[in-house]
Amino acid sequence: MKYVAEYRDGTLAREIAARIRQEARPTRDYHLMEFCGGHTHAIFRYGIPDLLPDNVKMIHGPGCPVCVLPISRLDIAIELALRHDVILCSYGDMMRVPGSRKRSLLKARAEGADVRMVYSCMDALALAQDNPEREVVFFAIGFETTTPPTALVIRQAQQLGLTNFTVFCNHVLTPAAISSILDSPDADELGLSIDGFVGPAHVSTVIGSQPYERFARDYNKPIVIAGFEPLDLLQSILMLIRQLNDGRAEVENEFSRAVTRQGNERAIRVVDEVFEVCDTFEWRGLGWVPHSALKIRSAFSQFDAQIRFSVEYRSSAENAACECGAILHGVKSPRDCTLFGEACTPENPLGPCMVSSEGACAAYYSYGRHQVSLIETTSVE
Amino acid sequence: MTKPSEYSHALDLQHGRVEMAHGGGGKAMAQLIDELFLAAFSNPWLAQMNDQACFTLPAGQVVMATDSHVISPLFFPGGDIGALSVHGTVNDVAMSGAVPKFLSAGFILEEGFPLADLQRIVIAMAQAAEAAGVAIVTGDTKVVERGKGDGCFINTTGIGVVPQGLNLSANRVQPGDKILLSGSLGDHGVAIMSLREGLSFETTIESDSQALHELVAAMVTEVPEINCMRDPTRGGLAATLNEIAQSSQVGISIKEATIPIKPQVSAACEFLGLDPLYVANEGKLVAFCPADKAAQLLAIMRQHPQGQEAAIIGEVTADPLKFVQMETVFGGRRMVDWVAAEPLPRIC
Numbered sequence: 146m147k148y149v150a151e152y153r154d155g156t157l158a159r160e161i162a163a164r165i166r167q168e169a170r171p172t173r174d175y176h177l178m179e180f181c182g183g184h185t186h187a188i189f190r191y192g193i194p195d196l197l198p199d200n201v202k203m204i205h206g207p208g209c210p211v212c213v214l215p216i217s218r219l220d221i222a223i224e225l226a227l228r229h230d231v232i233l234c235s236y237g238d239m240m241r242v243p244g245s246r247k248r249s250l251l252k253a254r255a256e257g258a259d260v261r262m263v264y265s266c267m268d269a270l271a272l273a274q275d276n277p278e279r280e281v282v283f284f285a286i287g288f289e290t291t292t293p294p295t296a297l298v299i300r301q302a303q304q305l306g307l308t309n310f311t312v313f314c315n316h317v318l319t320p321a322a323i324s325s326i327l328d329s330p331d332a333d334e335l336g337l338s339i340d341g342f343v344g345p346a347h348v349s350t351v352i353g354s355q356p357y358e359r360f361a362r363d364y365n366k367p368i369v370i371a372g373f374e375p376l377d378l379l380q381s382i383l384m385l386i387r388q389l390n391d392g393r394a395e396v397e398n399e400f401s402r403a404v405t406r407q408g409n410e411r412a413i414r415v416v417d418e419v420f421e422v423c424d425t426f427e428w429r430g431l432g433w434v435p436h437s438a439l440k441i442r443s444a445f446s447q448f449d450a451q452i453r454f455s456v457e458y459r460s461s462a463e464n465a466a467c468e469c470g471a472i473l474h475g476v477k478s479p480r481d482c483t484l485f486g487e488a489c490t491p492e493n494p495l496g497p498c499m500v501s502s503e504g505a506c507a508a509y510y511s512y513g514r515h516q517v518s519l520i521e522t523t524s525v526e
Numbered sequence: 527m528t529k530p531s532e533y534s535h536a537l538d539l540q541h542g543r544v545e546m547a548h549g550g551g552g553k554a555m556a557q558l559i560d561e562l563f564l565a566a567f568s569n570p571w572l573a574q575m576n577d578q579a580c581f582t583l584p585a586g587q588v589v590m591a592t593d594s595h596v597i598s599p600l601f602f603p604g605g606d607i608g609a610l611s612v613h614g615t616v617n618d619v620a621m622s623g624a625v626p627k628f629l630s631a632g633f634i635l636e637e638g639f640p641l642a643d644l645q646r647i648v649i650a651m652a653q654a655a656e657a658a659g660v661a662i663v664t665g666d667t668k669v670v671e672r673g674k675g676d677g678c679f680i681n682t683t684g685i686g687v688v689p690q691g692l693n694l695s696a697n698r699v700q701p702g703d704k705i706l707l708s709g710s711l712g713d714h715g716v717a718i719m720s721l722r723e724g725l726s727f728e729t730t731i732e733s734d735s736q737a738l739h740e741l742v743a744a745m746v747t748e749v750p751e752i753n754c755m756r757d758p759t760r761g762g763l764a765a766t767l768n769e770i771a772q773s774s775q776v777g778i779s780i781k782e783a784t785i786p787i788k789p790q791v792s793a794a795c796e797f798l799g800l801d802p803l804y805v806a807n808e809g810k811l812v813a814f815c816p817a818d819k820a821a822q823l824l825a826i827m828r829q830h831p832q833g834q835e836a837a838i839i840g841e842v843t844a845d846p847l848k849f850v851q852m853e854t855v856f857g858g859r860r861m862v863d864w865v866a867a868e869p870l871p872r873i874c
Contacts, residue, residue, distance in 0.1 A: 155855040192858020512860040515849050
């Protein structure tokens with residue numbers, strides 16, 4: 146396929162991998178965090194860990210929108226669907242995530258709730274137009290990539306004068322999450338040292354590379370924005386190793402075919418018109434993070450499901466044994482979790498990192514389980 | 527219809543719709559069967575008008591398979607539910623190496639379903655059955671109230687006879703066996719999903735829905751040592767390989783670079799966030815055979831129009847963990863796991 150196959154060229158990949166092995170200094174470790182779940186997925190799908198030397202370690206970040214949403218947010222969505230008799234529209238990934246008491250949107254649907262899987266928020270808007278007698282709620286989740294479309298449908302709903310369409314807003318902000326990881330006291334305690342970041346691909350097409358500059362400047366961490374193709378990843382890992390070897394900490398843009406410094410100014414404008422930053426937001430794994438999410442501005446409050454249905458936010462308890470929190474924080478690996486692969490599998494997920502294909506646990510389980518077995522069989526022998 | 531009609535009005539196959547009475551056992555049902563099903567499926571067994579078909583089978587092991595079809599939409603590029611319901615069951619029978627002989631057809635129709643659509647489906651079934659050399663010898667029609675079904679569901683059951691000397695089964699695969707795939711992956715699932723999502727590409731992606739019994743016959747005649755064959759339908763190649771690894775207690779190793787995938791299917795999968803390994807096929811097969819027969823089998827497959835793109839995609843390994851692994855185009859390895867959830871509901 147034109148312009149995709151080129152980014153998956155095996156020969157070129159082996160060449161870059163050879164350079165990584167050549168340039169990574171054996172005297173040190175390179176702890177690199179890929180922020181996005183999309184990168185985590187690509188790393189495992191293409192078998193990239195096999196190509197890296199042992200001292201280049203990838204740490205999986207919290208950039209999976211399904212994974213970072215706390216149980217309480219899901220509980221609200223389930224309650225909206227079950228109690229308020231709405232048509233609740235959700236992206237497919239959210240359907241199987243377990244909420245409190247192992248409830249999920251899929252189970253709510255089996256109990257009679259009207260839950261619809263949509264591929265786009267436009268589908269939810271169309272449902273509202275087609276069902277004027279029903280309340281339609283769009284369960285909006287995601288980082289900056291999915292925010293502009295949500296902003297557009299809210300604006301469109303206003304232009305159309307729709308009175309039966311609302312959005313349950315859970316849009317979160319990438320730079321706030323990176324700050325939270327870098328500022329976290331646990332990171333030091335647990336000996337987590339991140340040497341550099343593989344920066345987000347699609348998020349950066351919207352916000353640009355400029356918002357990451359302060360991490361390079363203030364925290365002395367190199368960041369390379371990378372596309373989601375496997376060659377993008379390998380190239381960005383090589384670029385990070387070179388920065389670290391040179392003692393540089395800069396924002397570099399490997400994904401220059403899609404990302405500019407300023408980002409997509411029109412998208413940023415429409416987001417700003419509809420949303421404002423809220424004081425604080427609870428994340429799974431990161432806890433309450435100030436200024437880390439968006440809420441709908443008062444000018445559009447008639448489209449805010451939390452206002453329409455007077456939903457109150459209550460924190461819910463997470464499964465105590467589930468390590469998704471620490472995994473999202475980069476301080477633990479899925480293999481450190483006692484539930485991984487035993488009580489918690491993609492068929493019967495206990496935590497969100499096992500549900501979404503972008504979650505680190507699902508990626509480890511689905512693509513990397515043979516490596517666990519190799520390690521185990523070798524150690525037994 | 528040449529015979530004088532016993533009914534006051536002929537079925538209105540242009541504007542008529544399915545009514546509750548069409549499944550009620552009365553005259554309306556008899557008329558639907560007469561003017562639609564019997565007319566299309568015409569064969570001596572149906573003509574006897576019994577509640578069962580009575581037939582004699584040639585000597586050999588008899589195989590039987592059943593499949594219900596609930597696909598949405600009913601009509602799609604490259605086929606429709608009618609043809610699919612014949613191909614699906616014919617292929618399930620044929621994967622044992624058997625020659626498919628007879629089919630049954632059970633229809634569950636929704637009140638209000640256009641008779642014109644039903645006729646189109648029934649004619650497609652009749653043509654598919656004729657092409658596959660099978661007769662539809664018994665059937666059933668039920669009608670459910672409007673809103674209780676989704677137009678038309680079809681169940682088919684097939685019977686076939688296995689030629690002497692063949693023994694194909696999912697539990698007979700051995701470490702060292704080579705794995706052959708008859709052609710490109712993902713065409714059916716992507717055709718359906720593109721239609722549902724309103725995606726259009728420069729070239730329309732057509733379903734690969736087809737009966738594979740002739741390809742199978744050519745393969746087993748020349749290489750009767752084939753240990754197992756299966757058509758990778760729901761869950762795609764990934765599900766099929768995992769099922770066989772489980773049944774035969776072996777591991778499987780495939781090479782990504784050898785797997786044929788059409789460029790437009792690969793592009794659509796990118797769009798839809800699908801992995802072609804997990805997407806349904808309705809006209810492809812995977813065969814497992816001893817390594818020393820693989821080259822001969824590949825040559826036979828490639829000579830057949832349904833196997834021109836056939837490839838050896840990997841081999842069976844001894845692995846107590848029964849993992850299916852793939853060498854990626856990069857030279858890295860990854861698992862090819864079972865699907866956890868149904869990514870594409872109502873694909874067949």
